[in-house]
Amino acid sequence: MTIKAKLYFEIELDFSRELYRPLKDAGGFYIKSGNGKYRWRFPLENISKVVEVLGRQIVFDRKEVEEVVKRSEIVGEEIVLKREKGEGYINISMEKNVFIVKTVIGKEEQKFTVPVENVLKLWSVMFRHKIGEKIPSHKVAEEVCREIGLTKYFRGGRFNWQEFFGTRRDYYVYFYLPVKILEKKGYVKHHRKGYVERITDKPLADIIKTSQQ
Numbered sequence: 001m002t003i004k005a006k007l008y009f010e011i012e013l014d015f016s017r018e019l020y021r022p023l024k025d026a027g028g029f030y031i032k033s034g035n036g037k038y039r040w041r042f043p044l045e046n047i048s049k050v051v052e053v054l055g056r057q058i059v060f061d062r063k064e065v066e067e068v069v070k071r072s073e074i075v076g077e078e079i080v081l082k083r084e085k086g087e088g089y090i091n092i093s094m095e096k097n098v099f100i101v102k103t104v105i106g107k108e109e110q111k112f113t114v115p116v117e118n119v120l121k122l123w124s125v126m127f128r129h130k131i132g133e134k135i136p137s138h139k140v141a142e143e144v145c146r147e148i149g150l151t152k153y154f155r156g157g158r159f160n161w162q163e164f165f166g167t168r169r170d171y172y173v174y175f176y177l178p179v180k181i182l183e184k185k186g187y188v189k190h191h192r193k194g195y196v197e198r199i200t201d202k203p204l205a206d207i208i209k210t211s212q213q
Contacts, residue, residue, distance in 0.1 A: 134195035
C-alpha cells in the first residue's frame with residue numbers, strides 16, 4: 001500500500017503587509033522564524049502564482065531536487081529539470097512605439113504588448129521620488145492609476161490594490177511589466193519585499209533611445 005505525497009516549497013521573507021494577502025491567496029501559510037523572518041510554505045503547483053506576486057524568480061537547490069528524484073520512482077517520472085525559459089524568464093524587445101514582452105506564466109510562454117507611454121508614465125511617477133527611496137508597489141500603482149484616469153480601482157477616493165492586483169491584465173500592462181522593463185534597463189530596482197526604488201537620474205527620452213539601440 002502506498003501513500004500519495006504532496007510536494008511543497010518553502011521560502012523565507014521579511015514581513016510585508018502588502019504581500020500578506022496575495023501570498024495567502026496563492027495558497028501560502030507561514031510560521032515565524034527565530035531570526036524574525038517568516039517562513040512561507042506553498043504547494044508546488046502554485047509556484048507560478050507566487051512568482052507573479054513576488055516579481056522574482058524562485059530557484060531550487062539542484063541537489064535537493066535530484067535527491068527527490070532519486071528517492072521516488074513516481075516523482076522521477078514526472079519531474080523535468082528545465083533551466084532556460086522557466087518561471088521568471090523575461091525577454092524584452094521593441095517595435096515602433098510598443099515594447100514586446102515575453103515571459104513564462106504557469107509553465108507557458110506568454111506575450112504582452114506594452115505601449116511606450118505606459119513605461120514613460122510609470123517612470124514619470126518614479127521620477128517624482130528621490131533616488132534610493134523605496135516606494136511600496138501599491139503606492140506606485142495608485143499614482144499611475146490616478147495619472148491615467150483608471151478610476152474603477154478607487155472606492156470613496158481610496159485605491160483598492162487587491163482589486164487592481166487581481167485583474168492581472170491591468171496589473172501587468174500598467175504596473176508589473178513597465179516596472180520590469182525599467183528594471184532591465186537600469187532605471188529602477190524591484191524589491192522582493194514589494195517596493196520599487198529609483199536608481200538613476202536619466203531623462204525620459206533615454207528610455208526610448210536605449211530601447212532602439
